[in-house]
Amino acid sequence: MSASAAKVSKKELNSNHDGGDETSEKEQQEAIEHIDEVQNEIDRLNEQASEEILKVEQKYNKLRQPFFQKRSELIAKIPNFWVTTFVNHPQVSALLGEEDEEALHYLTRVEVTEFEDIKSGYRIDFYFDENMYFENKVLSKEIHLNESGDPTSKSTEIKWKPGKDLTSRSSQTQSKAGKKRQHEEPESFFTWFTDHADSGADELGEVIKDDIWPNPLQYYLVPDMEDEEGEDEEEDEEGLDDIDEEGEDDGEEAEDDDGEDDDGEDD
Secondary structure, eight states: OOHHHHHHHHHHHHHTSTTOOHHHHHHHHHHHHHHHHHHHHHHHHHHHHHHHHHHHHHHHHHHHHHHHHHHHHHHTTSTTHHHHHHHHSHHHHTTOOHHHHHHHTTEEEEEEEEOTTSTTEEEEEEEEOSOSSBSOSEEEEEEEEOTTOOEEEEEOOOOBOTTOOGGGOOTTOBOTTSOBOSSOOOOOGGGGGTOOSOGGGOHHHHHIIIIITTOTHHHHTHHHHHHHHHHHHHHHHHHHHHHHHHHHHHHHHHHHHHHHHHHHHHO
16 A cells, blocks of 8 residues: 555544544654655665575576586486486376377486576476487477566477377377277377467476476485385384284183183182
8 A cells, every 4th residue: 555545544544533633643644654765675675685695596506507417417327317207296297198208218318507697587408319209309498588577488399200299199189989088198298398378387397497406316216215115014014913913812812711710610
């Protein structure tokens, strides 16, 4: 609410109360004006803080680069690292059809690069080995933010090999009998490279940049972690079974003892 609007509302409020005097109203209005001045100073400091934070981010972005490079070199030694990481990620896996997964088995490296000033956008590069789907060695997509903050995007044109264009295979594909498939696969992961309709809602790009890229290992290791948890649960269940069996044995021994005592009393 602006100061002028506050002034009007205060006048209306004071007019509804008997005994409201002009001096009190003037003091309130002066206080509102001072609050507005102080708020402007707070806003100025917030803008200054944003600029300082941006400088720090730029500094540490450069410092992180050698470590990202070293990590990429180590990841290259692990077969199917990136396809496993994507399959294990809950949001990305929802976008993957069977053929998408097959194509991503040829993915050897992923690189995320924020532009030098950071706030103007970023680029994601996917590096592929020779494969049966497309001729490209690298597929890239860039997100750009103009001065007004409106996003636009551009990407590599995928050079599909004959009959291998995964983006043209709709989930509405007809079967030989002319009926739609009962099981519909999601739209191809690779349509992300051709979709520039709403760059501001590029969830996949944001997920890769902000969630997967900072620590892909956590998603690559998900199955191992689940297996370990499963083993622990099995051990717990076995322990409970042992306790139950011991309890049953104790119960049977107690019944036998009671039976012997009863026989002794009869004698």
